[in-house]
Amino acid sequence: MTVIALNELSASFNGRRVLGPLSLEVNAGERVALVGKSGAGKSTLLKLAWEHCGPEIALVPQDLGLVPALSVFHNVYMGRVNQRSSWYNALTLLRPFSKDRQAVGTILKRLSIADKQWSPLASLSGGQRQRVAIARAIYQGAGTLIADEPVSALDGPLADKVMALLNEHFNSYLIALHDVDLALRYCDRIVGVADGMIALDEPSSRLSKADILPLY
Ligand SMILES: Nc1ncnc2c1ncn2[C@@H]1O[C@H](COP(=O)(O)OP(=O)(O)OP(=O)(O)O)[C@@H](O)[C@H]1O
Structure with missing residues:
Protein backbone atom coordinates (compact mmCIF):
# COMPACT_ATOMS: atom_id res chain seq x y z
CA MET A 1 0.00 0.00 0.00
CA ALA A 58 1.12 13.66 11.09
CA LEU A 59 3.23 16.73 10.29
CA VAL A 60 6.22 18.46 11.87
CA PRO A 61 6.72 21.56 9.69
CA GLN A 62 10.01 23.46 9.62
CA ASP A 63 8.46 26.39 11.55
CA LEU A 64 6.87 23.86 13.99
CA GLY A 65 3.42 25.53 13.86
CA LEU A 66 3.11 25.82 17.66
CA VAL A 67 1.04 28.36 19.63
CA PRO A 68 3.33 30.35 21.99
CA ALA A 69 0.45 31.56 24.21
CA LEU A 70 -0.65 28.00 25.07
CA SER A 71 0.94 25.53 27.47
CA VAL A 72 3.05 22.62 26.27
CA PHE A 73 0.14 20.28 27.14
CA HIS A 74 -2.31 22.21 24.98
CA ASN A 75 0.13 22.40 22.06
CA VAL A 76 0.53 18.63 22.15
CA TYR A 77 -3.23 18.15 22.57
CA MET A 78 -3.68 19.99 19.23
CA GLY A 79 -2.60 16.71 17.60
CA ARG A 80 -6.04 15.29 18.44
CA VAL A 81 -8.19 18.39 18.37
CA ASN A 82 -9.86 17.25 15.13
CA GLN A 83 -10.62 13.84 16.61
CA ARG A 84 -12.64 15.25 19.53
CA SER A 85 -15.97 17.08 19.81
CA SER A 86 -16.02 20.85 20.31
CA TRP A 87 -17.40 20.54 23.86
CA TYR A 88 -14.55 18.13 24.76
CA ASN A 89 -11.99 20.56 23.31
CA ALA A 90 -13.56 23.52 25.17
CA LEU A 91 -13.46 21.64 28.49
CA THR A 92 -9.87 20.58 27.81
CA LEU A 93 -8.87 24.18 27.32
CA LEU A 94 -10.11 24.95 30.87
CA ARG A 95 -9.37 21.68 32.67
CA PRO A 96 -7.77 18.77 30.79
CA PHE A 97 -9.09 15.25 31.41
CA SER A 98 -6.75 13.01 33.40
CA LYS A 99 -6.45 10.39 30.64
CA ASP A 100 -5.21 13.08 28.23
CA ARG A 101 -2.86 14.54 30.86
CA GLN A 102 -1.42 11.08 31.33
CA ALA A 103 -1.13 10.26 27.64
CA VAL A 104 0.60 13.56 26.86
CA GLY A 105 2.79 13.24 29.95
CA THR A 106 4.00 9.80 28.86
CA ILE A 107 5.10 11.13 25.47
CA LEU A 108 6.78 14.19 27.01
CA LYS A 109 8.65 11.88 29.40
CA ARG A 110 10.06 9.88 26.49
CA LEU A 111 11.21 13.20 25.01
CA SER A 112 12.82 14.28 28.34
CA ILE A 113 10.52 17.32 28.75
CA ALA A 114 7.91 15.93 31.18
CA ASP A 115 8.72 18.76 33.61
CA LYS A 116 7.55 21.29 31.00
CA GLN A 117 4.01 19.92 30.57
CA TRP A 118 2.32 23.00 32.08
CA SER A 119 4.90 25.61 31.06
CA PRO A 120 3.91 28.22 28.47
CA LEU A 121 5.43 27.27 25.15
CA ALA A 122 6.95 30.75 24.92
CA SER A 123 9.26 29.90 27.86
CA LEU A 124 10.89 26.93 26.08
CA SER A 125 14.18 26.76 24.17
CA GLY A 126 14.33 25.97 20.46
CA GLY A 127 15.24 22.32 21.06
CA GLN A 128 12.46 21.93 23.63
CA ARG A 129 9.93 23.45 21.22
CA GLN A 130 11.05 21.05 18.53
CA ARG A 131 10.30 18.17 20.89
CA VAL A 132 6.83 19.63 21.63
CA ALA A 133 6.06 19.57 17.88
CA ILE A 134 7.28 15.96 17.76
CA ALA A 135 5.11 15.09 20.78
CA ARG A 136 2.07 16.62 19.01
CA ALA A 137 2.77 14.47 15.93
CA ILE A 138 3.12 11.31 18.06
CA TYR A 139 -0.03 12.13 20.08
CA GLN A 140 -2.03 12.38 16.84
CA GLY A 141 -1.67 8.61 16.57
CA ALA A 142 -1.20 8.52 12.79
CA GLY A 143 0.85 5.73 11.26
N1 LIG B 1 8.07 31.48 -0.39
C1 LIG B 1 9.06 31.45 -1.29
N2 LIG B 1 9.22 32.46 -2.18
C2 LIG B 1 10.19 32.43 -3.10
N3 LIG B 1 11.10 31.43 -3.23
C3 LIG B 1 10.99 30.40 -2.37
C4 LIG B 1 9.98 30.35 -1.35
N4 LIG B 1 10.13 29.20 -0.65
C5 LIG B 1 11.18 28.58 -1.19
N5 LIG B 1 11.71 29.29 -2.22
C6 LIG B 1 12.86 28.90 -3.05
O1 LIG B 1 12.65 27.55 -3.45
C7 LIG B 1 13.88 26.85 -3.45
C8 LIG B 1 13.72 25.61 -2.58
O2 LIG B 1 13.53 26.02 -1.23
P1 LIG B 1 13.24 24.96 -0.07
O3 LIG B 1 12.93 25.74 1.16
O4 LIG B 1 12.25 23.98 -0.55
O5 LIG B 1 14.69 24.26 0.06
P2 LIG B 1 15.23 23.28 1.19
O6 LIG B 1 15.95 22.20 0.50
O7 LIG B 1 14.13 22.88 2.10
O8 LIG B 1 16.24 24.22 1.98
P3 LIG B 1 16.62 24.22 3.55
O9 LIG B 1 17.36 22.94 3.80
O10 LIG B 1 17.50 25.43 3.67
O11 LIG B 1 15.34 24.34 4.32
C9 LIG B 1 14.95 27.81 -2.94
O12 LIG B 1 15.64 28.32 -4.07
C10 LIG B 1 14.16 28.89 -2.25
O13 LIG B 1 14.83 30.13 -2.37
Missing part, protein backbone atom coordinates in the same frame (compact mmCIF):
# COMPACT_ATOMS: atom_id res chain seq x y z
CA THR A 2 1.22 3.51 -0.83
CA VAL A 3 0.93 6.11 1.95
CA ILE A 4 2.44 9.05 0.05
CA ALA A 5 2.01 9.26 -3.72
CA LEU A 6 3.23 12.26 -5.71
CA ASN A 7 2.81 12.24 -9.44
CA GLU A 8 4.59 14.70 -11.73
CA LEU A 9 4.64 17.33 -9.02
CA SER A 10 6.20 20.75 -9.59
CA ALA A 11 6.39 24.12 -7.82
CA SER A 12 7.40 27.62 -8.90
CA PHE A 13 7.95 30.89 -7.08
CA ASN A 14 7.69 34.17 -8.98
CA GLY A 15 7.77 32.29 -12.26
CA ARG A 16 10.93 30.35 -11.31
CA ARG A 17 10.57 26.59 -11.11
CA VAL A 18 12.13 25.34 -7.87
CA LEU A 19 10.78 21.79 -7.85
CA GLY A 20 10.09 19.03 -10.35
CA PRO A 21 8.40 17.79 -12.24
CA LEU A 22 9.00 14.75 -10.05
CA SER A 23 7.19 11.66 -8.85
CA LEU A 24 7.72 9.93 -5.52
CA GLU A 25 5.97 7.13 -3.68
CA VAL A 26 6.41 6.04 -0.08
CA ASN A 27 4.97 2.63 0.74
CA ALA A 28 3.51 1.55 4.07
CA GLY A 29 6.38 0.40 6.26
CA GLU A 30 8.99 2.53 4.50
CA ARG A 31 10.98 5.12 6.45
CA VAL A 32 12.44 7.58 3.99
CA ALA A 33 15.03 10.32 4.57
CA LEU A 34 15.04 13.33 2.27
CA VAL A 35 18.55 14.76 1.98
CA GLY A 36 20.17 17.54 -0.04
CA LYS A 37 21.77 20.90 0.38
CA SER A 38 20.02 24.03 1.59
CA GLY A 39 17.70 25.40 -1.10
CA ALA A 40 17.52 22.07 -2.98
CA GLY A 41 13.73 21.95 -2.59
CA LYS A 42 13.17 19.59 0.35
CA SER A 43 10.77 21.84 2.30
CA THR A 44 8.79 22.67 -0.83
CA LEU A 45 8.50 18.96 -1.60
CA LEU A 46 7.37 18.12 1.95
CA LYS A 47 4.77 20.92 1.98
CA LEU A 48 3.29 19.72 -1.30
CA ALA A 49 3.39 16.11 -0.11
CA TRP A 50 1.38 16.96 3.00
CA GLU A 51 -1.08 19.07 1.02
CA HIS A 52 -1.62 16.13 -1.33
CA CYS A 53 -1.73 13.37 1.26
CA GLY A 54 -2.60 14.95 4.71
CA PRO A 55 -4.35 15.59 7.11
CA GLU A 56 -4.46 12.05 8.45
CA ILE A 57 -0.68 12.09 8.11
CA THR A 144 2.64 8.04 8.82
CA LEU A 145 4.70 11.17 9.40
CA ILE A 146 5.98 14.01 7.25
CA ALA A 147 8.65 16.06 9.05
CA ASP A 148 11.01 18.84 8.02
CA GLU A 149 14.31 18.68 9.92
CA PRO A 150 12.59 17.56 13.16
CA VAL A 151 15.83 17.04 15.12
CA SER A 152 17.93 19.93 13.77
CA ALA A 153 18.04 21.75 17.14
CA LEU A 154 18.90 18.65 19.22
CA ASP A 155 22.36 17.52 20.24
CA GLY A 156 23.74 14.14 19.09
CA PRO A 157 22.46 11.75 21.81
CA LEU A 158 19.08 13.49 21.99
CA ALA A 159 18.69 13.45 18.20
CA ASP A 160 19.36 9.68 18.31
CA LYS A 161 16.82 9.19 21.08
CA VAL A 162 14.16 11.15 19.19
CA MET A 163 14.79 9.34 15.89
CA ALA A 164 14.48 6.00 17.74
CA LEU A 165 11.17 7.21 19.22
CA LEU A 166 9.89 8.26 15.77
CA ASN A 167 10.78 4.80 14.44
CA GLU A 168 8.85 3.28 17.35
CA HIS A 169 5.70 5.34 16.68
CA PHE A 170 5.62 5.70 12.90
CA ASN A 171 5.50 2.77 10.57
CA SER A 172 6.17 5.03 7.56
CA TYR A 173 7.64 8.48 7.14
CA LEU A 174 9.21 11.03 4.83
CA ILE A 175 11.64 13.17 6.86
CA ALA A 176 14.11 15.83 5.72
CA LEU A 177 17.38 15.31 7.61
CA HIS A 178 20.58 17.26 7.24
CA ASP A 179 22.50 14.71 9.33
CA VAL A 180 23.53 12.00 6.88
CA ASP A 181 24.65 9.63 9.67
CA LEU A 182 21.20 9.80 11.27
CA ALA A 183 19.56 9.21 7.88
CA LEU A 184 21.66 6.10 7.27
CA ARG A 185 21.13 4.82 10.81
CA TYR A 186 17.35 5.19 11.10
CA CYS A 187 15.89 5.23 7.58
CA ASP A 188 15.38 2.36 5.15
CA ARG A 189 15.60 4.51 2.05
CA ILE A 190 17.41 7.71 1.13
CA VAL A 191 16.01 10.15 -1.42
CA GLY A 192 18.43 12.90 -2.46
CA VAL A 193 17.16 16.19 -3.87
CA ALA A 194 19.32 18.49 -6.01
CA ASP A 195 18.06 21.56 -7.88
CA GLY A 196 14.44 20.54 -7.30
CA MET A 197 14.85 17.06 -8.81
CA ILE A 198 15.37 13.60 -7.34
CA ALA A 199 19.07 12.88 -7.79
CA LEU A 200 19.31 9.73 -5.66
CA ASP A 201 16.81 7.10 -4.54
CA GLU A 202 18.30 4.00 -2.96
CA PRO A 203 17.85 1.70 0.03
CA SER A 204 20.12 2.85 2.89
CA SER A 205 21.67 -0.61 3.03
CA ARG A 206 23.23 0.03 -0.38
CA LEU A 207 24.65 3.45 0.51
CA SER A 208 27.55 4.86 2.48
CA LYS A 209 28.07 8.44 3.61
CA ALA A 210 30.42 8.95 0.65
CA ASP A 211 27.59 8.17 -1.79
CA ILE A 212 25.41 10.92 -0.27
CA LEU A 213 27.94 13.70 0.33
CA PRO A 214 28.18 14.75 -3.38
CA LEU A 215 24.62 16.08 -2.97
CA TYR A 216 25.97 18.77 -0.63
Whole structure:
Protein backbone atom coordinates (compact mmCIF):
# COMPACT_ATOMS: atom_id res chain seq x y z
CA MET A 1 0.00 0.00 0.00
CA THR A 2 1.22 3.51 -0.83
CA VAL A 3 0.93 6.11 1.95
CA ILE A 4 2.44 9.05 0.05
CA ALA A 5 2.01 9.26 -3.72
CA LEU A 6 3.23 12.26 -5.71
CA ASN A 7 2.81 12.24 -9.44
CA GLU A 8 4.59 14.70 -11.73
CA LEU A 9 4.64 17.33 -9.02
CA SER A 10 6.20 20.75 -9.59
CA ALA A 11 6.39 24.12 -7.82
CA SER A 12 7.40 27.62 -8.90
CA PHE A 13 7.95 30.89 -7.08
CA ASN A 14 7.69 34.17 -8.98
CA GLY A 15 7.77 32.29 -12.26
CA ARG A 16 10.93 30.35 -11.31
CA ARG A 17 10.57 26.59 -11.11
CA VAL A 18 12.13 25.34 -7.87
CA LEU A 19 10.78 21.79 -7.85
CA GLY A 20 10.09 19.03 -10.35
CA PRO A 21 8.40 17.79 -12.24
CA LEU A 22 9.00 14.75 -10.05
CA SER A 23 7.19 11.66 -8.85
CA LEU A 24 7.72 9.93 -5.52
CA GLU A 25 5.97 7.13 -3.68
CA VAL A 26 6.41 6.04 -0.08
CA ASN A 27 4.97 2.63 0.74
CA ALA A 28 3.51 1.55 4.07
CA GLY A 29 6.38 0.40 6.26
CA GLU A 30 8.99 2.53 4.50
CA ARG A 31 10.98 5.12 6.45
CA VAL A 32 12.44 7.58 3.99
CA ALA A 33 15.03 10.32 4.57
CA LEU A 34 15.04 13.33 2.27
CA VAL A 35 18.55 14.76 1.98
CA GLY A 36 20.17 17.54 -0.04
CA LYS A 37 21.77 20.90 0.38
CA SER A 38 20.02 24.03 1.59
CA GLY A 39 17.70 25.40 -1.10
CA ALA A 40 17.52 22.07 -2.98
CA GLY A 41 13.73 21.95 -2.59
CA LYS A 42 13.17 19.59 0.35
CA SER A 43 10.77 21.84 2.30
CA THR A 44 8.79 22.67 -0.83
CA LEU A 45 8.50 18.96 -1.60
CA LEU A 46 7.37 18.12 1.95
CA LYS A 47 4.77 20.92 1.98
CA LEU A 48 3.29 19.72 -1.30
CA ALA A 49 3.39 16.11 -0.11
CA TRP A 50 1.38 16.96 3.00
CA GLU A 51 -1.08 19.07 1.02
CA HIS A 52 -1.62 16.13 -1.33
CA CYS A 53 -1.73 13.37 1.26
CA GLY A 54 -2.60 14.95 4.71
CA PRO A 55 -4.35 15.59 7.11
CA GLU A 56 -4.46 12.05 8.45
CA ILE A 57 -0.68 12.09 8.11
CA ALA A 58 1.12 13.66 11.09
CA LEU A 59 3.23 16.73 10.29
CA VAL A 60 6.22 18.46 11.87
CA PRO A 61 6.72 21.56 9.69
CA GLN A 62 10.01 23.46 9.62
CA ASP A 63 8.46 26.39 11.55
CA LEU A 64 6.87 23.86 13.99
CA GLY A 65 3.42 25.53 13.86
CA LEU A 66 3.11 25.82 17.66
CA VAL A 67 1.04 28.36 19.63
CA PRO A 68 3.33 30.35 21.99
CA ALA A 69 0.45 31.56 24.21
CA LEU A 70 -0.65 28.00 25.07
CA SER A 71 0.94 25.53 27.47
CA VAL A 72 3.05 22.62 26.27
CA PHE A 73 0.14 20.28 27.14
CA HIS A 74 -2.31 22.21 24.98
CA ASN A 75 0.13 22.40 22.06
CA VAL A 76 0.53 18.63 22.15
CA TYR A 77 -3.23 18.15 22.57
CA MET A 78 -3.68 19.99 19.23
CA GLY A 79 -2.60 16.71 17.60
CA ARG A 80 -6.04 15.29 18.44
CA VAL A 81 -8.19 18.39 18.37
CA ASN A 82 -9.86 17.25 15.13
CA GLN A 83 -10.62 13.84 16.61
CA ARG A 84 -12.64 15.25 19.53
CA SER A 85 -15.97 17.08 19.81
CA SER A 86 -16.02 20.85 20.31
CA TRP A 87 -17.40 20.54 23.86
CA TYR A 88 -14.55 18.13 24.76
CA ASN A 89 -11.99 20.56 23.31
CA ALA A 90 -13.56 23.52 25.17
CA LEU A 91 -13.46 21.64 28.49
CA THR A 92 -9.87 20.58 27.81
CA LEU A 93 -8.87 24.18 27.32
CA LEU A 94 -10.11 24.95 30.87
CA ARG A 95 -9.37 21.68 32.67
CA PRO A 96 -7.77 18.77 30.79
CA PHE A 97 -9.09 15.25 31.41
CA SER A 98 -6.75 13.01 33.40
CA LYS A 99 -6.45 10.39 30.64
CA ASP A 100 -5.21 13.08 28.23
CA ARG A 101 -2.86 14.54 30.86
CA GLN A 102 -1.42 11.08 31.33
CA ALA A 103 -1.13 10.26 27.64
CA VAL A 104 0.60 13.56 26.86
CA GLY A 105 2.79 13.24 29.95
CA THR A 106 4.00 9.80 28.86
CA ILE A 107 5.10 11.13 25.47
CA LEU A 108 6.78 14.19 27.01
CA LYS A 109 8.65 11.88 29.40
CA ARG A 110 10.06 9.88 26.49
CA LEU A 111 11.21 13.20 25.01
CA SER A 112 12.82 14.28 28.34
CA ILE A 113 10.52 17.32 28.75
CA ALA A 114 7.91 15.93 31.18
CA ASP A 115 8.72 18.76 33.61
CA LYS A 116 7.55 21.29 31.00
CA GLN A 117 4.01 19.92 30.57
CA TRP A 118 2.32 23.00 32.08
CA SER A 119 4.90 25.61 31.06
CA PRO A 120 3.91 28.22 28.47
CA LEU A 121 5.43 27.27 25.15
CA ALA A 122 6.95 30.75 24.92
CA SER A 123 9.26 29.90 27.86
CA LEU A 124 10.89 26.93 26.08
CA SER A 125 14.18 26.76 24.17
CA GLY A 126 14.33 25.97 20.46
CA GLY A 127 15.24 22.32 21.06
CA GLN A 128 12.46 21.93 23.63
CA ARG A 129 9.93 23.45 21.22
CA GLN A 130 11.05 21.05 18.53
CA ARG A 131 10.30 18.17 20.89
CA VAL A 132 6.83 19.63 21.63
CA ALA A 133 6.06 19.57 17.88
CA ILE A 134 7.28 15.96 17.76
CA ALA A 135 5.11 15.09 20.78
CA ARG A 136 2.07 16.62 19.01
CA ALA A 137 2.77 14.47 15.93
CA ILE A 138 3.12 11.31 18.06
CA TYR A 139 -0.03 12.13 20.08
CA GLN A 140 -2.03 12.38 16.84
CA GLY A 141 -1.67 8.61 16.57
CA ALA A 142 -1.20 8.52 12.79
CA GLY A 143 0.85 5.73 11.26
CA THR A 144 2.64 8.04 8.82
CA LEU A 145 4.70 11.17 9.40
CA ILE A 146 5.98 14.01 7.25
CA ALA A 147 8.65 16.06 9.05
CA ASP A 148 11.01 18.84 8.02
CA GLU A 149 14.31 18.68 9.92
CA PRO A 150 12.59 17.56 13.16
CA VAL A 151 15.83 17.04 15.12
CA SER A 152 17.93 19.93 13.77
CA ALA A 153 18.04 21.75 17.14
CA LEU A 154 18.90 18.65 19.22
CA ASP A 155 22.36 17.52 20.24
CA GLY A 156 23.74 14.14 19.09
CA PRO A 157 22.46 11.75 21.81
CA LEU A 158 19.08 13.49 21.99
CA ALA A 159 18.69 13.45 18.20
CA ASP A 160 19.36 9.68 18.31
CA LYS A 161 16.82 9.19 21.08
CA VAL A 162 14.16 11.15 19.19
CA MET A 163 14.79 9.34 15.89
CA ALA A 164 14.48 6.00 17.74
CA LEU A 165 11.17 7.21 19.22
CA LEU A 166 9.89 8.26 15.77
CA ASN A 167 10.78 4.80 14.44
CA GLU A 168 8.85 3.28 17.35
CA HIS A 169 5.70 5.34 16.68
CA PHE A 170 5.62 5.70 12.90
CA ASN A 171 5.50 2.77 10.57
CA SER A 172 6.17 5.03 7.56
CA TYR A 173 7.64 8.48 7.14
CA LEU A 174 9.21 11.03 4.83
CA ILE A 175 11.64 13.17 6.86
CA ALA A 176 14.11 15.83 5.72
CA LEU A 177 17.38 15.31 7.61
CA HIS A 178 20.58 17.26 7.24
CA ASP A 179 22.50 14.71 9.33
CA VAL A 180 23.53 12.00 6.88
CA ASP A 181 24.65 9.63 9.67
CA LEU A 182 21.20 9.80 11.27
CA ALA A 183 19.56 9.21 7.88
CA LEU A 184 21.66 6.10 7.27
CA ARG A 185 21.13 4.82 10.81
CA TYR A 186 17.35 5.19 11.10
CA CYS A 187 15.89 5.23 7.58
CA ASP A 188 15.38 2.36 5.15
CA ARG A 189 15.60 4.51 2.05
CA ILE A 190 17.41 7.71 1.13
CA VAL A 191 16.01 10.15 -1.42
CA GLY A 192 18.43 12.90 -2.46
CA VAL A 193 17.16 16.19 -3.87
CA ALA A 194 19.32 18.49 -6.01
CA ASP A 195 18.06 21.56 -7.88
CA GLY A 196 14.44 20.54 -7.30
CA MET A 197 14.85 17.06 -8.81
CA ILE A 198 15.37 13.60 -7.34
CA ALA A 199 19.07 12.88 -7.79
CA LEU A 200 19.31 9.73 -5.66
CA ASP A 201 16.81 7.10 -4.54
CA GLU A 202 18.30 4.00 -2.96
CA PRO A 203 17.85 1.70 0.03
CA SER A 204 20.12 2.85 2.89
CA SER A 205 21.67 -0.61 3.03
CA ARG A 206 23.23 0.03 -0.38
CA LEU A 207 24.65 3.45 0.51
CA SER A 208 27.55 4.86 2.48
CA LYS A 209 28.07 8.44 3.61
CA ALA A 210 30.42 8.95 0.65
CA ASP A 211 27.59 8.17 -1.79
CA ILE A 212 25.41 10.92 -0.27
CA LEU A 213 27.94 13.70 0.33
CA PRO A 214 28.18 14.75 -3.38
CA LEU A 215 24.62 16.08 -2.97
CA TYR A 216 25.97 18.77 -0.63
N1 LIG B 1 8.07 31.48 -0.39
C1 LIG B 1 9.06 31.45 -1.29
N2 LIG B 1 9.22 32.46 -2.18
C2 LIG B 1 10.19 32.43 -3.10
N3 LIG B 1 11.10 31.43 -3.23
C3 LIG B 1 10.99 30.40 -2.37
C4 LIG B 1 9.98 30.35 -1.35
N4 LIG B 1 10.13 29.20 -0.65
C5 LIG B 1 11.18 28.58 -1.19
N5 LIG B 1 11.71 29.29 -2.22
C6 LIG B 1 12.86 28.90 -3.05
O1 LIG B 1 12.65 27.55 -3.45
C7 LIG B 1 13.88 26.85 -3.45
C8 LIG B 1 13.72 25.61 -2.58
O2 LIG B 1 13.53 26.02 -1.23
P1 LIG B 1 13.24 24.96 -0.07
O3 LIG B 1 12.93 25.74 1.16
O4 LIG B 1 12.25 23.98 -0.55
O5 LIG B 1 14.69 24.26 0.06
P2 LIG B 1 15.23 23.28 1.19
O6 LIG B 1 15.95 22.20 0.50
O7 LIG B 1 14.13 22.88 2.10
O8 LIG B 1 16.24 24.22 1.98
P3 LIG B 1 16.62 24.22 3.55
O9 LIG B 1 17.36 22.94 3.80
O10 LIG B 1 17.50 25.43 3.67
O11 LIG B 1 15.34 24.34 4.32
C9 LIG B 1 14.95 27.81 -2.94
O12 LIG B 1 15.64 28.32 -4.07
C10 LIG B 1 14.16 28.89 -2.25
O13 LIG B 1 14.83 30.13 -2.37
